[in-house]
Amino acid sequence: MKFDLNNDKLYRMEHYNMNLTVKVWRQKNSKDKGGFVSYQVKDISSEMSFLEMIDVLNEKLIVEGAEPIAFDHDCREGICGQCSLYINGKPHGPWMANTTCQLHMRAFKDGDTIVVEPWRAGAFPVIKDLMVDRSAFDRIIQAGGYISVNTGNAVDGNSLPINKDHADASFAAAMCIGCGACVAACKNSSAMLFLSAKVSHLALLPQGEPERKSRVLNMVAQMDKEGFGACTNTGACEATCPKEISISNIARLNKEYLFSSLTSDK
């Protein structure tokens, strides 16, 4: 059994400082054309997180009287899904199974040039600099990503035993943080991994059964309406997903979709 992650740089225990060139996408607002601007940052510690490096750069920009770089971030512990960033051509940067906020500077070395872009997808328009609008994901959930149960007198939790393997598989899909890296990684800007994670989470549980067919049909329809592309099974989404959501969920989604299309009463 191996516990080491797939990047040996992670284990470089000694701390070091580095000077870097950071090429950042700057765009004043959604109407602006935007372009890359290069910045030099000095004395960055290998202990810093990637976003702390941007903090240092922003502090410098503010003191110099320039406008800081706008980027989305919140929890900085890899769970809220608000951080994004395309770093050196990869969503969330070079580490596997990782979010940008958990990327640390020991992934880079002195003298590196780092290119930072926003998520690139038609359905995620840029708001400013590195921030994009991901409200399309909320609308996909609104189309059916829930179990219709009002607050009130639900039956006792243990009155519904659930096969542990199904519960575990459901949980594995439910770990999706809705960050949109799967869309950004996909050459078609497809949202199939995101959508399949939600469909799987609910389809694998008995509670999801009553709305099983309408859910998948409505959610897929909404995804298409939002302008996400089709899936061509390249697997880039799975490879980039910070929570390692499996592409087998897409297979399950396709099965659910086909089954529901053929048998739905509507």
Added chain:
Amino acid sequence: MLDAKIPSGSLDDKWTAYKGHCKLVNPANKRKLEVIVVGTGLAGASAAASLGELGYKVKAFCYQDSPRRAHSIAAQGGINAAKNYQNDGDSIFRLFYDTIKGGDYRAREANVHRLAEVSGNIIDQCVAQGVPFAREYGGLLSNRSFGGTQVQRTFYAAGQTGQQLLIGAYQALERQVALGNVKMYPRHEMLEVVKIDDKARGIIARNLVSGELERHFGHAVLLCTGGYGNVFYLSTNAMGCNVTAAWKAHKDGAAFANPCFTQIHPTCIPVSGDHQSKLTLMSESLRNDGRIWVPKKKKDERKAIDIPEEERDYYLERRYPAFGNLVPRDVASRAAKERCDEGYGVGTSKQAVYLDFADAIVRYGKIEAGKEGNDHMSMEDIIVLGKEVVKEKYGNLFDMYEKITGENPYEFPMRIYPAVHYTMGGLWVDYELQTTVKGLYCLGEANFSDHGANRLGASALMQGLADGYFVIPYTLGNNLADDIYSKAIETSHPAFEAAEKVANDRIQKLMNIKGKQSVESFHKRLGKIIWDKCGMARNEKGLQEAIREVQALKKEFWSDVRIPGEVNEMNPELDKANRVADFIELGELMCIDALNRNESCGGHFREEYQTEEGEALRDDANYMYVAAWEYKAEHEWNLHKEPLIYDVVKPSQRSYK
């Protein structure tokens, strides 16, 4: 000023009696009543969804780009409920008792009992929503232990319980959005409460994308805006968590209760340098299996694995044999600080202790070997099997630790140190969760009500969801029943205009300072003052100094802060400035409250008041009250006391020995 409106009758019957007698609003009238919900974490999302289901017209606001990102999502370990599925003697009374005792007898009996009563319903509701809780092979729900209790009542979903519960509430909320019952306003921040005839009737919110100020009417306003831990700058809170909504409500008449009751969580990843922007928690659930220790020798430079067993001091097991590593958070944090202050700390900063899984790995490995019927397995193979079990239980936490520190916790013990995590203080609310401003409610971490001076692990998720799913749907109706004749008020009303002007004037004032220092640099300095002087240990002299320093910092902030960019556009620096300006004022009140409370209780540890063994020494004769502060003017507050009356529990010196 303070009427807690606690129903009469025996403790067991209060909530049932309240529900049986509270006023109702009929469905046709609910459609005419508008409710504003600020914040969409567990409390806000569950309230907005439940009120939408009932038929109220709800508007929900959050500063994040989606309600799914609220910081409740980061809660790791679990949620308590008095289900007694484990047959280990749990009951509503025990959960109630543990919470009161854990809070060091500074919480209200009636509120806490209600919390324990509805705890079971929360689990049922979440299961019905499809929250994938951990299960046993028989398909039933699994439980684990948490600090401050001797039963297994914590329900969990690996180390992502908060995420799964929030996604459940978020989905319920999005369903109401789809049905048209809730209108969602993401990337919005509330800047003012609008009061008409002494009732909260709306808010002024800044659209964080366009920079515009918006006016929103509501028959009632619910603040579900979380805690104020970021006053310390470094905390386990998300970067955006702030006190602004609660603080604006406070300055507009809502009393702020027990601001000095803040929780320092014992197991966080230590600070690594000045660049640090936030701290990361390692779930309390790790204390189920991890053993906390420091070397017996001061300034021991050896690696952890080179220090033999007999030269290790498992100080929690030594000091508290009954609860061992599972003592409550305040006790564990102070014990870690005590060892580090005495010179036994580890790591480069010496501000850390070990959390070691070596024993657990061997223990689990032997169990697995036993299952295979192999009694002669080599230690190496046992360790391989044991690591597999530990990975299953805590894998995501170990991965997170590894990414942040670059060290493998399966091989070396984790280094941990206490960090700010939760705030028990908050807006004062009565039994109905209404603040001292009529029509203004406060739910979840943002209110003060249920955790006294210290919160037990896995109780925050419970309280947030209890308030949103099971309390506010009843108590709001009881008050709105009298409001069915009130028509919606046009936002052209002078009160809206005046409130918008206040918000706008402050923004203009901030932008016009055009000073030299960044918002962040002020926030860091504020955090250092509060951490050093109003953190894990406080004393009179330090608090007096801190008050002066915070006042001076406020002056400097308002004369030298630099905010780049424009008002009418997305401007994260301006948003931060609005928040830090309020944190500075809150910081002053925290110190005033800590100075006023001449006793130690729970997370509030005044060095002058401790037992011979260094435990918190309460003064029940003089301080058994909720300190509710009324804002008068700059640097000026009135103290109102709500006496705490214990009808059922007998307060005693808390002992975990």
